Amino acid sequence: MGHPITETTPATAYRATAYFDVDGTLVGTNLLHPMLHVLTQQPTPLQSLRRIGKALLAAPMLAAAELRDRRRFNELLFSHYEGMSEDRLVVLADETYRKVIAPRVFRGTRDLLAQCRRADLRVVLVTGSLDITVAPLARELGADHVIANRLEMRKGKATGKLLRPVVAGPAKARIIADDAREVGHDLGACHAYSDSASDVPMLSVVGHPFCINPDWRLRDLATAYDWAVLDLDRSSPGEGSE
């Protein structure tokens, strides 16, 4: 599938990297929103119905995985893409961005990313979403790089499995540490932003962790560790700042 975006500015031109979780942090979506859209947009209504029915049957397992193991949750979730063609997924990704993601970009998101650029920070989106889904958003927001999950493709069709490493939970910490080392940035000078307690490992490895609109578990931890809590303006659906 290749890289969803190409870094036009060399990473070494920046003094450090700002790593952003996406769902709930910059955009008012979660992993289910884009997937539901994709499942409802199958070539025939019957196919859509079949895939949605299968997803509903798996819902209890998904819920259990969400509570216990974020990686397992991602693997179960994206197994529903099995058999979809790569071409169709790419087409649907653009549509999903326009119809599902773009209207939910927080008003404060663009301001925050603009401030990152003024602060000489490379902007990287780190998300459990699929790379093809997040690519249009990354382009729109002017992110420098995306670290996202990738579907395994065989003969032009999705196998329903994720390529390694799966971007989720504790693995995010190792992935961004590898990324920072690769581009020569000191992790202590890097920033990370998330809304979810599942990203505590990622927040813990950088020098500047920030919680954006955090869930109650992360808010409690933020209080304990004196991490900054930023309540981004979530009021504006759609095209971001004024």
Added chain:
Amino acid sequence: MSSHTAHPCVVTIDGRSKPRVLFSGSRLVEVDLPVGSRVLYPKPPMKALPDVDAAIRYAIDHPEGGAPLHARLRPGMKVTIAIDDISLPLPPMKRPDIRERVLKIVLPMLADYGVDDIHLIVATCFHRPMTAKEVERMVGQAVFRKYWPDRLYNHDAEKPGGLTEIGTTDQGEVVEISTRAATSDLLIYLNLNFVPMDGGHKSAAVGLCGYRSLRAHHTPGAIRASKSYMEPGASELNHRVVRMGRLLNEHVNVFTIETTVDNRMFGPELDFLARNEDDWTPRQQMGAKALMATLNALPWKARQAIFEKVPAPYGVTGVFAGETEAAHEKTLEKCNEQYAVPIDGQADIVVTGVPYISPYNVGAFLNPLLVSVLIEGYLFNLNRGVPLVKKGGTVIAFHPCTDHFDKTQHLAYVEFVHKLLPKTRDAMELHKKYEREFASNPAYVQMYRTGNAYHPAHPFFMWYWGENGRQHIGRVIIVGADNEYIPSLLGYETASTFAEALQMARETAPPDPSLTCLHICPMLMADVKPLDDDEQARRGLRLLPGGA
């Protein structure tokens, strides 16, 4: 004791003197000063203006330099009114706030002259944005309802395109202010002057500026070169601001309105706290005991609320308008008349309470960095002539130094105190190595712009604020700290009792040292006349030998 006649606000402790009652954060503590100590009290409140509205009208009709306000108006012109924020006075004054009273006179006048294009900007600079409720309280409900939020708002020093460069002084200082103000036909600045470092050119040139302009004067170098912020002629900070303000006034049509208040910080139920304890009535003595016991029994939020819930009954003592420097001269006269208490000779040891409040924690906890700002910044600089404490002398301060921060207003302070101060306390190193990057932190900047947080550069400025005190004072000993870590991080020693602190201070002081206690609050300034050691000894301005 001395035959020299001291000012009535300078009291010398003798064998019959009662303990002094000083602030220790939001508590009150009794301090048994040794015989021979001198205590510097605030002056009684000046007589307030009997008719404030008349004084406002008179001031804008009879300005100090330049044409009256009405003569500067023409239909259709673009006017911006910049207003001081609620960092002053402390605590916030009873309603109506003097800013509301001035607006109630100025805005109808503008309307009468056909001026409709009016914006009101709260000149917060890098301070936290005021909340809508605070703004409403300050400007009054009528003005708030008409103008908020489109035409009445906080200054945003980080708004892209929100600042306009006016020019550069001959010393290379960049003057840049709010675009709205810079492009107005008339900029009216409405000031509330609390201490002599406020007002004048500092109002528009600092209140409405951005980081590029602040970097010209909010530096360790400028602070070190300032003998006292409260004596404009001796303040390098002020010199730079004046240069920038003069350039601004050459390009922007500025009409300054300055107001002064007395020092009536407490209502009638607590105003005895400002007076000599030996003169308290038995009822006041009992009241003080009861208050101390109550405060000791309450958590800090409740303690602070006792002092903050009742707004201060400040009286307005002056209104001056017109050309910035001419109006400010009159303002300074009033300020000094209210605050300056003459005292002969510096002290080897200065004892001071540290209150719960500063310009930077209205509605919030006085965090450790702000404690240092009070001790080495504001309290140290409350002087004219020379500092109250001798060079290399000791300051004994009362404060718990609790490791607590308001997470809405002061989040960037947490990182400054707990990540940077352990690396270095050197203001120059902090300035050169860390300030720029810290000040551009995207999350902190966003919190400043859209929340109620101080700008991330602000904790640096706060540390610099104490720089001349830090260079001058030999030792700071904290009494009553609830932890050892914060005082040591700030460079202070600790003592569990005043007697212990005094013993420690004596170890590095000359034999039979001189001791002066700064009895704050309310506000006062020491007008210190330097005396050499022999003259101090001759006048008996020392502790009795071995006295404790």
